[in-house]
Amino acid sequence: MGEPRADTDVYVVEPLLPQRLRRPSDLLRFFATLVVLGAVVLLTLVAKQTLIGLEADVKEGAELVPLLSRVAAFLGGAAVLVVPTAFAVERVFHRDGLRVAEGLIAAIVGMAGSFLLGQWLVAGNVEDLRVLLTGNRDIEPLNTLLTSVVAYTTAVRISRRPTWRMLMWTTIALYILAFFSGRQITIPSAIVTVLVGMAIGYATLYGVGSPNTRPPGSAVVAALRKLSFQVVSARRIEDDHQGSRRYAVGLKDGTSLDVTVLDRDRQVAGLPYRLWRRIRLNSETRRRAIRSLRAELEREALMAYAGQAAGASTPRLLGTSEIGTEAALLAYEHIETRPLDEVPDNEIDDALLHQIWEQVELLQIQRLAHRRLTGDGIHLDRAGRVVLTDARSGEIAAGDLLLRIDVAQLLTYLALRVGPERSVRAAAAVMGPDALAAAMPLLQRIALTRETRAAVGKAKKILPGIREQIVALKPQGKVEEVRLERFRPRTLVTIIASALAAYFLLSQLSQVNIYEVVTTANWAWSVLALAASFVSFVAAALMLRGFVPEPLPLWRTVLVQFASSFVKLVAPAAVGGVAINTRYLQKRGISPASAVASVGASQLIMLVFHIALLLLFAYITGSNTATSFTPSRGLVLALLAVAVAVVGVLGVPPLRRMITSRMRRLFGNVLPRLLDVLQSPRKMIEAGAGTLMITMAFVVCLDACVAAFGGSLSFTAVAVVYLTANAIGSAAPTPGGLGAVEGALALGLTVAGLPAELATSAVLLHRLLTFWLPVLPGWASFTYLQRHEAL
Structure with a gap:
């Protein structure tokens, strides 16, 4: 604790305020500049030809007015x-030399x-970026002087001085124009240099900190006295x-x-x-994520x-005031209270629960939406009356949501303290069953504080327990489902992975002439490959029929498999087919539990067959010395890597629990379903033949x-490559394993002995026949099945 500070006869007890602070705003600006820098680099790499043409136009224009270019060069270079x-001299005269020192750093x-x-770029580490920044000329990729000037300008916070800011950036623009007309800098280099300088400036500001401009307690007391409060004591609390x-x-x-x-x-x-919640959560909030001091106060x-005005028990607001330009205060009537978090669970009786809901x-x-009904936003005074605090989180004129x-x-909070039954009973007594039924669709983790x-994550039965109690109160109530999440984090992962996969495919396609791939392929083998691709859909239908004791029409089931190929465009490979088949079985009148169990x-059997075939073909390949593919050592290394990965995943308790819970949900009713299949020899043959035919058709x-x-590769070597790549593609989060399958297949065939160009051509033809070509009939099948209410 520091020494008390005095404002006339009032001492403010508070710790000494630090002389310098690391402002979160500087860190955010640093990261924002890095994001913009990355976007600019990607954009310039994509629009390379446009920038080259723009440079040529500007160069031609500069040659038409050489005098202007020389004037710009003179003014920019000097200024x-x-x-x-x-600016540094002006700051020193105003005794602000510390800011100048930060700028020099x-x-x-x-x-x-x-x-x-x-130097790192010149060394050829990222050749495309070096060529873009230098125009393939003998110049600096980043202008050293310009970077240091922009970093200085940012660190001294010249943006807060409008006149100096305009003068400085005009000077920088003239400097860039002069160097550009003299072919000493390129447009991408100028933009990247400015952004790098800004990032360094913000990083310096955050690293060394900024002078603390927060008003001390004495200024708070002075502001209160202007509001006619006769202050006699003040101390800083938590x-x-x-x-x-x-x-x-x-x-x-x-x-x-x-x-x-x-x-x-x-x-x-x-x-x-706040930005993440605002983007991800559809809550109809009117609050801005970036809030000014004045807006926050109001x-x-x-x-x-x-x-x-609503008559709620809240601390009375007695006055507000700004404290200079860097702070503002709100003065509330003091009430002796304790937060509900500090009240033992056994002291929370039904009367208290009723008070809270009232x-x-x-x-x-x-x-009025409170937005923070938690144990630190609900207090009890000395008489045991409920007091709601933390008005800053709330909203007026709130929507129903x-x-x-x-x-x-x-x-949810009260259920965590006293159990779902008491929480729902107390709420229903005050709010009514209809209000609880309307809130039931909002019992989602994303909606909570x-x-x-975090507490619900540890007590997973709380939300289902609350729903059960509400349904027991109002069993006939039917409320539409509310989707609060605009997207899930896994959606972002899928989008990023899909973008990377698309980039990978484009880089592959840039190395292969598609016209030559189509025209030079042997049509006899291509027709055989196309026929094998079609057989795989028939085999998938047979496999599904084999695991469903109820009768299924063959060709409609084949259409369902084609429809799943269309769904794979928007879902990971291991998800789309499962969802379509499950939906199809439910539409056939099979109960959801039985449908999930059949799929x-x-x-499960497909996984068993896959592993067995992989081991069988790997053994045959490794024992055949005549083949050019001898992966005995590579196979051992691959199996060891898979084993290490499995052990690593299962060794992490959260991952192990997640996998076991999902496997339990997926395969929990599988064994009874398998027993049903085993009772019918015809179903066993159909299921086994279909499962085997799928894999063999793709191979x-x-x-x-x-x-x-x-x-020229042995059939067993091709089988090992396909089975391995398919396992990788099933685990990839991209639609249809896009990118992962192509990369794994091309790498596997190359390792097996094929030239890289030939392997890439074969993989592209294979994916064309098995992934892209079935999309159109898949869309037609999907539309037909939906029209006939089969999906």
Whole structure:
């Protein structure tokens, strides 16, 4: 603790404020600049020809007006040094030399960093980027002087001085124009240099910190006195959950205030999380993720006044004020309370639960969403009355969705404390069964606060328990499902993986002449490959029929397999077929549990056949010395790698639990279904033949594609390559294993002894016949089946 500071006769007890702070805003600007830098580099690589043409046009224009180019060169070259120097002198005269020192540090780091990065590019580590930045000329990839000047400009925060900012950036623009017309810099190099300089400037600001501009406690007391409060004591207490400072202030009349101070530098704290929730969660919120100090002050004050007008038990807001330009305060009436988190579970009786719901009902009547109904937002005063705090998180004129989320949040929090039955019973007594039925679709983890989500993750039966209690109260209620997540994290993974796969495929296609692939392929082998691809769909239908005791029409089941090839365009390879087949069986009148069990049984036996065939063909290949593919050592290494991966995954408890739970859900009813199949010899033969035919059809297709281009590999070697690549493709999160399958097949065939060009051609033909060509009939089958209500 530091020494108390005095404001006339009032001492403010608080720790010494640090002289320098690392501002979250600087870190966010640094990462944002890196993101923009990455986007610019990708864009310039894609639009390379356009930039080359633009450079030629600008060069031609500069040659038409040589005098202008010379004037720009003179002004830019001189001013780019004069303007920063003048700004430094001006700051020193105003006794702000520390800011100049920060700028010099950034300039030195910028000069050294751009030089080292340029040398790394010149060494040929990223040849395409080097050519783009230099135009394949003998110039610097990054202009060292410009990088240091931009880093200096950023670090001294010249953007806060409008006149200097305009002068500095005009100078930088003239400098770039001069060097560009003299062919000493390219457009991509200029943009990348500026962004690198800005990133270094922000990194320097965050690394060395910025002067602390937060007003001390004495300034808080002075602002309170301007509001006519007669302050006699003040002390700093624990910050709130958003990191805002709080003070306990004593007044001359014996009452007290709870003062919350909003610091400007804290307004971007937690911004990435807020942005992520705003993008991912469809909650109809009207709050902006990036909030100004003034807007934050007005929002909290408005919510506090609205809560008081609604008759809810909340601390009274007695005054607000800005403290200079860097902070603002809100002064609340002090009430001796303790948060509900500190109340033991056995003290939370039914009367207290009713009180809590009555307060929430008052807010809901006036369309006020609290947004933080947790143990630290609900307090009890000395008389045991409920007090709702934390008005800053709330919203006025809230929509139905936000109000229902409040109910779902409070139901879940109280259920964690007293159990689902008591939580739902107390809520129903106050809010009514209809309100609970409306909130039931919102009982999703994504809708809850961060702390409650973490607690629900440990108590997985809480949400199902609440739903059961609500259904017991209102069994006839039917409420539409509400999707709060705009997307799931796995969707982002799929999109990124698909983009990488597309890039991989495009790079492959750039090395292969598609016209030659089509025209030079042996048509006899190509027709055989096409026939094998068609057989695989018939085999898949036979396999499914074999694992379903109920009768299924053969050709309609074949159409379902074609439809699954269409679904693979938007779903991972291991997901699309399972979902389509399960839906098809349910439409045939088979119960959901039996449908899932049948598809799960087919997948399990398919996995067993896959592993058995892989081991069989690997053994045959390794023992055959005549073949050019001798993977005995490679096979051992591959098996060891797979074993290590399996042991590693199973050795991590969260991953092991996730895998076992999913396997249990998928295969939990498989054994009874297999017993049903074993009772019918015809079904056993149909299931086994179909399972074996699927794999063999794809192997024959790949073998025929290799032969179509004159390749010579043993059938067993091709089988090992296909079975291995298919396993990799099934695990990939991309639609249909896109990218992963092609890469694994091409690599496997190359290792087996085929030339890289021939292997790539064979793989592209194989994927054309088995993945792309079935899409059109798959779409037609999907549409036909939906029209006839078979899907």
